Amino acid sequence: MAPTIAPVPKDLKKRFQTPRQEMPAQDPVARGKNFEEVALGLQGEAAQLEAYRCIYCKEPDCVQGCPVGIDIPGFLHEVEKGNFSEALGILKSTNLLPAICGRVCPQEEQCESLCKTGKSKGNRPVAIGRVERFLADWERAGGIAKPVEIAPPTGKKVAVVGSGPAGLACAADLAKFGHKVTVLEAFHKPGGVLVYGIPEFRLPKAIVAQEISSLEKMGVEIVCNFAVGLTATIEDLQQQFDAIFVATGAGLPYFMDLPGENLGGIYSANEYLTRVNLMGAFDPEHNDTPVVRGKNVVVVGGGNVAMDAARTALRLGAEKVRLVYRRSHDEMPARGEEIEHAEEEGIDFTLLTTPVRYIGDEKGRVTAVECRKMELGEPGPDGRRKPVEVVGSEHQYPADVVVVSIGNGPNPLVPRTTPGLETKKGKIVARDASGRTSMKGVFAGGDIVLGAATVILAMGAGRQAAGSMHEYLQTGVW
Amino acid sequence: MEFLKQSFELLEKRELAPKVNLYKVRAPQVARARKAGQFVIVRVCEGSERIPLTIADGDPVAGTVTLVVQEVGASTARMAQVKVGECFADLLGPLGAPTHVSKIGTVVCVGGGIGIAPVHPIAQAMKAAGNRVIGVLAARHSGLLFFRDEMKKACDEVRVWTDDGSDGKKGLATDAIKEIQAEVGKIDEVVAIGPVPMMKFVSKLTGELGIPTQVSLNPVMVDGTGMCGGCRVTVGGKSKFVCVDGPEFDGHQVDFDELSRRQAIYKEDERRAMERLVKEVR
Numbered sequence: 001m002a003p004t005i006a007p008v009p010k011d012l013k014k015r016f017q018t019p020r021q022e023m024p025a026q027d028p029v030a031r032g033k034n035f036e037e038v039a040l041g042l043q044g045e046a047a048q049l050e051a052y053r054c055i056y057c058k059e060p061d062c063v064q065g066c067p068v069g070i071d072i073p074g075f076l077h078e079v080e081k082g083n084f085s086e087a088l089g090i091l092k093s094t095n096l097l098p099a100i101c102g103r104v105c106p107q108e109e110q111c112e113s114l115c116k117t118g119k120s121k122g123n124r125p126v127a128i129g130r131v132e133r134f135l136a137d138w139e140r141a142g143g144i145a146k147p148v149e150i151a152p153p154t155g156k157k158v159a160v161v162g163s164g165p166a167g168l169a170c171a172a173d174l175a176k177f178g179h180k181v182t183v184l185e186a187f188h189k190p191g192g193v194l195v196y197g198i199p200e201f202r203l204p205k206a207i208v209a210q211e212i213s214s215l216e217k218m219g220v221e222i223v224c225n226f227a228v229g230l231t232a233t234i235e236d237l238q239q240q241f242d243a244i245f246v247a248t249g250a251g252l253p254y255f256m257d258l259p260g261e262n263l264g265g266i267y268s269a270n271e272y273l274t275r276v277n278l279m280g281a282f283d284p285e286h287n288d289t290p291v292v293r294g295k296n297v298v299v300v301g302g303g304n305v306a307m308d309a310a311r312t313a314l315r316l317g318a319e320k321v322r323l324v325y326r327r328s329h330d331e332m333p334a335r336g337e338e339i340e341h342a343e344e345e346g347i348d349f350t351l352l353t354t355p356v357r358y359i360g361d362e363k364g365r366v367t368a369v370e371c372r373k374m375e376l377g378e379p380g381p382d383g384r385r386k387p388v389e390v391v392g393s394e395h396q397y398p399a400d401v402v403v404v405s406i407g408n409g410p411n412p413l414v415p416r417t418t419p420g421l422e423t424k425k426g427k428i429v430a431r432d433a434s435g436r437t438s439m440k441g442v443f444a445g446g447d448i449v450l451g452a453a454t455v456i457l458a459m460g461a462g463r464q465a466a467g468s469m470h471e472y473l474q475t476g477v478w
Numbered sequence: 479m480e481f482l483k484q485s486f487e488l489l490e491k492r493e494l495a496p497k498v499n500l501y502k503v504r505a506p507q508v509a510r511a512r513k514a515g516q517f518v519i520v521r522v523c524e525g526s527e528r529i530p531l532t533i534a535d536g537d538p539v540a541g542t543v544t545l546v547v548q549e550v551g552a553s554t555a556r557m558a559q560v561k562v563g564e565c566f567a568d569l570l571g572p573l574g575a576p577t578h579v580s581k582i583g584t585v586v587c588v589g590g591g592i593g594i595a596p597v598h599p600i601a602q603a604m605k606a607a608g609n610r611v612i613g614v615l616a617a618r619h620s621g622l623l624f625f626r627d628e629m630k631k632a633c634d635e636v637r638v639w640t641d642d643g644s645d646g647k648k649g650l651a652t653d654a655i656k657e658i659q660a661e662v663g664k665i666d667e668v669v670a671i672g673p674v675p676m677m678k679f680v681s682k683l684t685g686e687l688g689i690p691t692q693v694s695l696n697p698v699m700v701d702g703t704g705m706c707g708g709c710r711v712t713v714g715g716k717s718k719f720v721c722v723d724g725p726e727f728d729g730h731q732v733d734f735d736e737l738s739r740r741q742a743i744y745k746e747d748e749r750r751a752m753e754r755l756v757k758e759v760r
Contacts, residue, residue, distance in 0.1 A: 186703050188521055188528075188568040196705075223483050225570045227703055230516075231507050251705035255717060262710055262717060262736055264743040271706035279700065280525065285754070288527045288552050289700075290747030364739030412704055412722055 003063040004074035004090075008056050016117065020124045021050040028344040032314045035200045035282055038341060039103075042127075044084075047134035051079035053117055053126045061114035062128060067460030068101075068169070070094045072111055072128055079131055088135045089146025096148070096172035096215065097459065099140065099207045100165070100194060102133025105456040106335050140210060150218060151178035156473045159184060159241040161228045161414065164192020165455040166247035166446025168215065169462030170469075174245075175218045177470045182241070183220060186227040186413075189278065192249055193455070196278040197270070199308050201315065205277070229413035234421065234442060243441045243469045246428060247462060250408040250447035256300075260358030261404075264365040265292045269305045269405035276312055294401030297321045298369050300355055301405035302332035307339065309403040310347045321347050322397060326354040326374050326387045350397075352376070354389065358402065368396045408452045427451060435465030440478050443469055486520075486569040488562050489542060494624035497549040498592060499558055500534070506541030508533075508571045514603035515577030515596075515694065515726055518543065519702040521568035522560060527553040527751075530699040530709075532596035532671075532725070533572065535628070543571075546595030546624070552751035573702045574725045577692070581608040583666035586658055587633065588614040588651050588680060590672020594625050596694055597671045601632040604669070610634050612662075614654045616672070620645030651676050652683045665689050670729060674738050681729030691729035695720050697740060711737050 009015070024040040025031075031038050042050060054076040062072045071090050078087035091098050107129035112118065118125025139145055156179045160167045163185040171181045189195050191208045216222060228234065228248070237244050253268030255261055267275075272291065280287035297313035299306050302325035313321045323342070325332060328351050332339060343349065352374045359368040373393035376385035410426040422429040422438035428448050430436060435443035445461030447453055472478065490502035508518060517532045535544035549555050560566065577600050585604045589597035594615055605611045613633035617623045618641045629636050638646025639654045647653070651670065659665055668691045670680040677693040684691040697720050699709040704722035711718055714731035718724065 186570060187701065188570070196701075221483075225484065225568050226507070227570060227573065230572055231511055231570075251701075251703070252719075253705070253707045255707065255710075257717065262712060262740065264740060268707040271700060271708045274700055274706055279527070284747075284750065287525045288556075288751040288754070290744045290751070292743065363742070364736070365743070416722075 003060045003071045004077065005058060005060070006056050006073070006077060008058070012055055015053055015055050016120060016123060018049060018053050020053065020127055021046040021130070023127070023130050028346070031201065032345045035315055037204050038201050041137050042130050042134045044134070044138070047079055047131050048082060050127050050131050051076040054080070055117055057116045061116065062111040065111040065114040067110065067456050068095050068463050075135070076126065076128070076131060079135065084135060084138050084143055085146055088139055088143070089148075091132060091135055092145055092148050097165075097168060097211045098132050099136030099211055100203065101456060101459070102129050102136050103203050103207075104198060105129055106454060108336060110456070136207075140207070148176060148218070150176055153180070154178040154473065156180065156242045157182070157240065158469065158473070159237050159244045160247065161237075161244065162192060162247040162249055162446070162448075163190035163212075163222060164247060164249050164446065164458065165194060166249070166458035166462035167192065167245065168212065169459035170245045170247065170445070170466045171220045172215055172218070173463055173466035174469060175215065175220050177466070179470070179473065181220045183222045184226040184228050185222065185224045187278065188224050190222045190224060196274040197305065197308070199273065199277055199312050200282075201311065202308065227413060229417035234414060234418045234439070238441065243443065243473055245435070245462070245465050245469060246414055246437070246442065246444040246448060247446040247458070248411045248414050248448045249458075250452040251411040252409040253404070254407050254409060255404055256355070256406065258355060258357050260360055260366070263358050263360040264363070265294065265400055266358060266366050266402045266404065269301070269309045269403050270408065272309055272403045273305070273312065276316070282316060291316070292401050293317055294399065295319045296398045297401045297403065298355075298397055298399040299323045299403045299405055301325065301407075302327065302334060303405065303407070304334045304338050306403075306405035307334045307342045309405050311342055311345060313401065313403065314345055314347065318401070322350050323347055324350045324353050324355060324369070324371060326352065327384065328352055328376060331384050352387065354387070356394065359396070366399055366402055369399045369402060370394055370396050408447075410448050410451065414448070433464050434468035435461065436468065436478065441472070486566040488560050488564055488566065491560075491562050494546065495622050498622070498624060499547055499549070501545045501547065501557070502542050503545065503566065503569060504541060505543050505569050505571070508569065509536045509541050509543050510538045512536050512543065512572035513576035514579065514599040516572035516574050517702075517725060518545070518569055518571030518573060519699070520545070520557065520566050522553065522556045523567050526556050526567075528568075528700055528702070529553050529557070530573075530696060530702055530721075532694065532696070534595035534598055534625075536599075546592065548592040551748045552755045555752065555755055570702060573721060575723070577603060577669075577726055579603045579607045583609060584612065584662055584664065585609045585667045585669065586612045586614060586655060586665050588616060588654065588668060588670040588672070589625075589629070590616045590651050590670070590676040591618070591622055593670075593672030593676070594623070594629065597669060598625055598628055598632060600669050601629060605632055605634070612637065612658055614639065614651060614658075615646075616640070616651040616654060616676070618642065650679070652679050655680065655683060659687060667692070668729075674734050674741065677729060677732075678734035681732065681734070685730045692726045693729040693732060694725045695727065695732070695737060696725065697737060698743065711740070
């Protein structure tokens with residue numbers, strides 16, 4: 001959708017002078033002991049004030065910065081006027097999952113990084129993500145959005161493999177185009193990383209469930225307990241569906257192959273977070289799935305998932321949570337906001353340090369991590385300075401739980417069971433941004449193509465694939 | 479073929495031995511796709527664990543799979559409470575790589591205790607491939623033996639061994655293999671499934687005898703699709719995920735001691751979950 005271009009308002013100065021509205025958050029000490037959401041969201045008036053900070057620029061670069069191309073000025077102008085229903089309608093016409101995006105998108109690197117308000121001296125960008133989240137929360141609290149228009153049924157059937165961010169975004173658009181969509185999910189609950197990975201305190205599961213139920217209301221069918229590749233192959237699906245979108249994600253955790261890595265108490269971040277989030281191990285009164293609750297927890301890695309794991313460990317009652325990262329603070333791939341939250345909560349950042357082996361007791365449980373100091377050397381191919389181990393710098397930290405959070409490879413189930421599908425290093429090869437693979441009618445997108453990336457990039461890929469699938473379903477041109 | 483929401487109704491349930499139940503469950507998609515050696519993950523109800531269970535039998539026409547489950551903890555005790563006509567909340571499968579089956583000659587399929595159930599479909603497949611299949615049912619005592627008729631149907635010959643001699647010959651699974659080796663001269667492959675110590679000692683023996691040996695591992699697991707790595711084991715010095723790389727491995731390469739230690743991680747939690755279940759039932 002083309003972004004809204006409105007005449008530049010006369011009260012520019014006042015707009016520039018309005019301060020960025022801070023989002024209230026739970027107290028750091030209190031929240032370290034509960035799983036409730038940390039960031040509390042803007043209230044109506046604050047959201048209107050924040051939207052008022054938009055200066056109606058002629059070329060809204062923010063839209064260019066959004067992987068799904070939301071009409072940002074359009075919805076901000078409506079919020080400014082208090083027309084929340086219209087605003088939500090505009091938002092939902094391009095993004096059916098605003099409650100999720102408003103919480104987990106790295107807006108500071110996307111839309112907000114290009115905001116002209118933020119480019120003016122001494123000013124900060126419009127908090128677009130916070131306003132987006134406000135609208136979604138307003139709807140959850142009972143507000144009614146202008147309904148999304150759904151095209152008449154086309155009679156075409158589409159399978160979406162995986163119900164994570166890429167799959168859901170794709171399913172939403174395909175349903176809007178009038179196709180009959182079936183989403184196949186291996187887990188017992190839909191949502192992918194949104195339910196097994198991202199913790200409750202950052203993205204409440206009730207919100208994910210609600211966004212998914214709004215897809216179901218649009219006619220999307222979600223089938224859980226279905227592992228494509230095993231329960232049925234892609235070839236089987238081709239017999240039943242006119243097109244298929246594979247979005248099985250990056251779900252194969254990497255380990256470092258260090259001595260002692262299979263000791264009890266050492267988890268991949270995926271396992272640790274899945275036990276706690278999806279299986280509910282944080283609430284043993286109602287759930288059987290256990291998780292080792294350590295006193296001394298060491299998390300290895302510096303990404304968003306590492307922050308999630310560290311903050312989860314704290315909430316499970318750890319006395320000391322140490323995050324070990326091999327580079328320095330500046331190179332940490334996690335979002336600034338996540339790092340800040342983790343620091344506020346008292347996570348110990350042990351930087352320029354890497355584990356070299358794990359030490360266990362006679363029962364095979366981890367008791368300590370042996371680490372080595374690192375120095376930053378020459379920049380590597382990605383521009384980041386390469387860490388080099390300092391000889392003789394070995395030292396140990398006590399640990400009864402270790403969470404290895406150094407990334408994930410592509411999930412192997414579909415590539416291994418689909419001989420006709422071209423892959424590279426386990427990832428599915430998409431011909432171009434359309435998501436077309438080497439098999440006719442089969443599209444792919446999200447982490448299974450990109451490698452581990454972000455929720456919103458996966459959603460962007462899902463939406464792009466939906467567009468090209470719609471075109472393919474209409475024209476038959478491959 | 480349809481891709482619809484399924485309900486996993488329990489169609490038949492019977493006790494095979496004390497604390498060992500057979501469950502026949504409606505799961506047409508799994509029944510159609512499954513091959514020997516594969517497993518499913520069952521979640522009995524909201525709040526219960528995801529339990530990996532090897533498929534003991536299946537009927538693609540009737541659309542059913544058969545599971546044989548020993549009550550060892552809260553989750554399996556919870557499973558035993560499900561009545562015929564009720565449904566399991568979730569059942570995912572078939573998972574894991576199928577058994578590698580080819581015509582190689584004489585194959586000995588050893589099922590130890592509850593391991594008799596998962597070895598059954600492998601014996602069927604080995605026989606169908608044209609092998610001479612000798613089944614060994616091994617257990618601590620006669621009360622723990624089951625699937626005698628099923629195994630007789632699947633194998634050319636079945637031998638029974640018990641630790642206390644209460645049924646068949648007195649001795650361990652390893653003694654059975656030694657006896658067969660002495661009688662038939664050459665065993666081309668052993669498939670051994672059962673408690674970790676049994677698989678460990680069978681593999682040790684067949685290593686000495688130079689007999690290729692497959693074992694099927696049942697570690698702690700969460701998703702069963704390669705996503706968590708909780709099921710990792712060391713095989714040939716390398717870490718493998720049982721759910722996607724297994725569940726079957728070369729018995730001569732598996733680090734069984736590590737597997738035993740990893741299986742014991744949650745003993746305490748298991749006790750707590752059991753207490754919760756007992757409270758609920760009251």
